Amino acid sequence: MRKKINIREKKDNPLKKIGKIIELPQEFLEGATHIEIAGNREIIIEGCKGIIDYTEESIKLSAGKYAILIIGKNLEIKNLFDESIIINGFIIKIEYIF
Amino acid sequence: MIFLRLLNLLIGYVVFECNGYFIERFLNITAKRRIGLWGIKRINIATVRAKIKAKEFIQLKEVAKKSNTKIKIIHKRGLPFILHRYRKRKGFFIGVISFFLMLWILSSFVWSIEIKGNIKVNSEQIMQTLKESGILSGKLSILCNINDAKLRLLTNHKELCWVDVAIKGSKVIISVKEGILPPQIIPKDKPCNIVAKKDGQITFIEAYDGIKAVRKGDTVSKGELLISGVIDSTLKSYLLVHSRGIVKARTLTHLKTEISLKKTENIKTGLFYKRYCLQFGNLSVKLYLGDKIKYEQFEKNELINELAIGKDIILPIRFITEVFYETAQTTTEFTQQEGELLCEIAIKEKEKNELIGTLLERKITFKNENNVVICEGEYICEQEIGQEEKIEKNN
Numbered sequence: 001m002r003k004k005i006n007i008r009e010k011k012d013n014p015l016k017k018i019g020k021i022i023e024l025p026q027e028f029l030e031g032a033t034h035i036e037i038a039g040n041r042e043i044i045i046e047g048c049k050g051i052i053d054y055t056e057e058s059i060k061l062s063a064g065k066y067a068i069l070i071i072g073k074n075l076e077i078k079n080l081f082d083e084s085i086i087i088n089g090f091i092i093k094i095e096y097i098f
Numbered sequence: 099m100i101f102l103r104l105l106n107l108l109i110g111y112v113v114f115e116c117n118g119y120f121i122e123r124f125l126n127i128t129a130k131r132r133i134g135l136w137g138i139k140r141i142n143i144a145t146v147r148a149k150i151k152a153k154e155f156i157q158l159k160e161v162a163k164k165s166n167t168k169i170k171i172i173h174k175r176g177l178p179f180i181l182h183r184y185r186k187r188k189g190f191f192i193g194v195i196s197f198f199l200m201l202w203i204l205s206s207f208v209w210s211i212e213i214k215g216n217i218k219v220n221s222e223q224i225m226q227t228l229k230e231s232g233i234l235s236g237k238l239s240i241l242c243n244i245n246d247a248k249l250r251l252l253t254n255h256k257e258l259c260w261v262d263v264a265i266k267g268s269k270v271i272i273s274v275k276e277g278i279l280p281p282q283i284i285p286k287d288k289p290c291n292i293v294a295k296k297d298g299q300i301t302f303i304e305a306y307d308g309i310k311a312v313r314k315g316d317t318v319s320k321g322e323l324l325i326s327g328v329i330d331s332t333l334k335s336y337l338l339v340h341s342r343g344i345v346k347a348r349t350l351t352h353l354k355t356e357i358s359l360k361k362t363e364n365i366k367t368g369l370f371y372k373r374y375c376l377q378f379g380n381l382s383v384k385l386y387l388g389d390k391i392k393y394e395q396f397e398k399n400e401l402i403n404e405l406a407i408g409k410d411i412i413l414p415i416r417f418i419t420e421v422f423y424e425t426a427q428t429t430t431e432f433t434q435q436e437g438e439l440l441c442e443i444a445i446k447e448k449e450k451n452e453l454i455g456t457l458l459e460r461k462i463t464f465k466n467e468n469n470v471v472i473c474e475g476e477y478i479c480e481q482e483i484g485q486e487e488k489i490e491k492n493n
Binding site for chain 2: 052077
C-alpha cells in the first residue's frame, strides 16, 4: 500500500505561532533540512540525518521525513560533520524521495 | 580555503582508507560522534578514502569496530609528525631557537644613530644632546627615553622647530626641520623708536603711535630715526611711547653672480667595477681579494644596505657595495653668449630669494674678466624699512 502524503497543515505549537507573528523564517523553526546548491558543482546540506547510499554516481541521504537522492558523476563528499554535508562533483539530478 | 589547508597541516592530519561492506554506516557513526572528516572519495565498491585530524584518528578504531570495517593509514601529514620524526635531534631545535633568540637580543640594542634634515645645526651637537638624554650606541632600546630626547633637542637648539625621534629595531632615526627664528619683537609696554633698516628715499610714511621724524621724499641712511617715541608734552617734560607705523622707501640693492668660461672637471668614462663587504657592527669582512684599484683616476660610490626584518626591525648587519667609476679629465668651454645666459639664470634665482618689496627698476650688466663672465644687477625696490629700536634711558 502506498503511503498517503499528508499535505494538511498540522496544528501549530506556541513557538511556531510566535514565529509566524514576528515573521521569523519558518523552515528553521520546523527543523527542516536546508539545501544550498551552487550551479551543478556543489551542494551543501544541513540537517542531514544520515547517509543511506554512497557511490561515485549517486548519493542518497536521509532527511528525516524524506530522502534526498543526488545523481551525478565523480561525486565526492568534501566535508562531513554531524548533520552537515558538502557534496562536490558533476551533479545531474536532485530528487526528493518520499 | 588555502588557510584551512595550512591550518590542517599545522595541526596534523592523516589520510586513511576504510575497507568493508558498510561504509555508509561508518560515515554515519563518525558524523554522529562529531568527528570531522573531509576529502571523502570512493575508491571502489568496498573502499573509501578520507582525511581526518590527527587527534581524532584514535576514535576511529572504535567506530571501525562498530561498523565492521578495517582502517588503513595511507599518509601522515603535518607538523606534529615532523616533530616526532626529529624528536631525537635536540641540537637542531636548540640551534633554531638560539638563532631567533640572538636575533631578538641583538636588535634590542641601539647600534646606529642617523640624523636627517639638519642644515644649519651641527650633527655633532645633536649627538651630544642625545647623549645627555641617554641615547647612545650600545644602549638597550627600551631604556631610551624618546620624549626626553625630543624635549631636550627642542630646548637646546633654538633653530629646530620640529623633531622626531624614532627607534626602528637597532637604529635610531632622528628627523629634524629647521625654522626661521622669529624676529626680535620688543614688548608693547617698552618704549621704542622706529629707525631705518637700509638707505633709501622715503615714499610713504604713516605713524600710528609716535611722531614722524622724516617726510615723504627725504633721503635717509641706515639707522636714521624715522618715527620718534619721545613726545614733548606741555604737562610733563617728555613722554615715552612704543612707536608704531609704516615707512616705505625706494632702496637700491646690488646682486652679483659669476660663471667661469673654462671648466676642467673629471667625468666618468663609463667603465666601473664593484666590490662587496659585510659589516657586523664595527667588524668588517671583505668579500674580495686584493686591495689595489684597477683605474688610475676613479670616483668611489658606496652603497650601504642595512639588513632588516620587514621595514621596522633593523639589524646591526650591513652589506656594503663599493662601486669604482673610472674618470678622466675633460675641459668644457662656454662661449661668451652661453656664459651670459647661465649668469642670467643664476641671478634670476638670487633675485627670487633675496629681493623683498615691489621691484621698480632692474638693470643688468655683463663683464668679462680673465675668462670669467660676471653679471651685476642693480635693483630699485620699494620696501618697508622700519625697524624697532629700544629707547635707552640715559639719565
